[in-house]
Amino acid sequence: MEFKDYYQTLGVSRDATADEIKKAYRKLARKYHPDVSKEANAEARMQEVNEANAVLSDPEKRVAYDQLGRGYRPGQEFRPPPNWDAGFEFSGRGASPGETADFSDFFAEMFGRMGGARGFSGGQRTQFQARGEDHQAKVLLDIEDAFSGATRQISLRAPRTDARGHVTLETRTLNVRIPQGVHAGQIIRLAGQGAPGSGGAPAGDLLLEVQFRPHPRFRAQARDLHLTLPVAPWEAALGAVVQVDLPQGGVNVRIPEGTQSGRQMRVRGKGIPGASPGDLLLDIKVVLPPANTAKARELYETMAREMSFDPRAVDAGASGPRSQGRA
Numbered sequence: 463m464e465f466k467d468y469y470q471t472l473g474v475s476r477d478a479t480a481d482e483i484k485k486a487y488r489k490l491a492r493k494y495h496p497d498v499s500k501e502a503n504a505e506a507r508m509q510e511v512n513e514a515n516a517v518l519s520d521p522e523k524r525v526a527y528d529q530l531g532r533g534y535r536p537g538q539e540f541r542p543p544p545n546w547d548a549g550f551e552f553s554g555r556g557a558s559p560g561e562t563a564d565f566s567d568f569f570a571e572m573f574g575r576m577g578g579a580r581g582f583s584g585g586q587r588t589q590f591q592a593r594g595e596d597h598q599a600k601v602l603l604d605i606e607d608a609f610s611g612a613t614r615q616i617s618l619r620a621p622r623t624d625a626r627g628h629v630t631l632e633t634r635t636l637n638v639r640i641p642q643g644v645h646a647g648q649i650i651r652l653a654g655q656g657a658p659g660s661g662g663a664p665a666g667d668l669l670l671e672v673q674f675r676p677h678p679r680f681r682a683q684a685r686d687l688h689l690t691l692p693v694a695p696w697e698a699a700l701g702a703v704v705q706v707d708l709p710q711g712g713v714n715v716r717i718p719e720g721t722q723s724g725r726q727m728r729v730r731g732k733g734i735p736g737a738s739p740g741d742l743l744l745d746i747k748v749v750l751p752p753a754n755t756a757k758a759r760e761l762y763e764t765m766a767r768e769m770s771f772d773p774r775a776v777d778a779g780a781s782g783p784r785s786q787g788r789a
Contacts, residue, residue: 465531465540466568468514476528479627480519487515513565521629522552523573525621528629530572542572545673551599551620551634553657594657594666602675603640605682608734609710611642616670638670643736645685648672680709685740687733692749693717706744708732715744723748 469476472486494501494508501507517523530546599618607614616638619631638650649669656666674682681688691706701719705712706729713732725746733740753759 463540463568463571465534465536465538466513466566467534467536468517468527470536471510471514472518474518477628478518480623480629481627483515483518487511487519509564513569516565517569517573521621521623522550525629525631526550527572540568545600545602548600548602548673549617549619551597551618551668553595553597592660593663594659596666596669597656598669598671600671600673601638602673603644605674605677605680605687605734606709607640608644608674608682609642609708611644612640614638614640636668643685643734643739644672645734645736645740646673646682647684682734685734685736685738686743687740688743688745690747691715691727691744692747693721695748695750698722698746698748706742708742713742717746721746721748 469478472483472490474482474486478486490511491508493499494504494511496505496508499508517527526547529550530542531540534540597620601616603614614637615635617633617635619633621629622632623629636652636655638652640650644650649671652668652670654665655668658665679689687708689706691704693702693704696702697704697717698721699719701721702717703714704717706715713729715727715729717727723746727744727746729742729744731739732742751758753762
């Protein structure tokens, strides 16, 4: 996917004010609107101009675009990193279905899921009162928080337009209680922390979508935890009971005799806690000790002489999906 330089499309500088962006858009719209333009590529150019304006005229989309696209050149290969929008506080507007359908893949990839928790109402409005709009943000937590619960200090950045029309980022910090058993994709609602209401109406809420930071050992999927479990060759061949340390406590797992690398074992109820706790899924990886001492080499040489074993013959006879066992 190619990076798009929206500032270049509108012909404005990166520090352009909101008024300068509006003027540039109107000028280009008069030039390329298909109803009046005589340019051969008017329709395609107008679509590019509309897309650039949809981003740069929206403070939230613009500040996200500026943060993520810093250092990229037009046409350069581009792919947003996972959870790039974590820590940004967005209003409930987001990108409309029409925008993501009509604009480029670049636009849809960046803004189609911007802010995480979409589709929440900003509240019913009347002529004299208006409940504040709900805001959303994605936050990254540690898997350990799901096991113990915690209170975490979370900083969120939100765009603001100053008196001169420049977009800046403001940061606010909140103390947030993380409930035990929280899982990726869950929404934590903070009442009254969204946009202020008008006419005496209450403020909106802040909706925090939970995602987990990459963990050196575990990978969370819903409430299940995945872990690659290294075992020694003799543990795999003869069977063994090994201890697996979890984010909170641990569990003894029985490795069946003859276990091979690639086998997946399921330990019921040892995933993320909850009313219906998840499972612990162990991907077995048989790890060979190095032959880096004279004694180790002697043992390997003895095995090579005395064991009638051809791993390639075993591999050629294997078929079907990998097995899944229970501990």
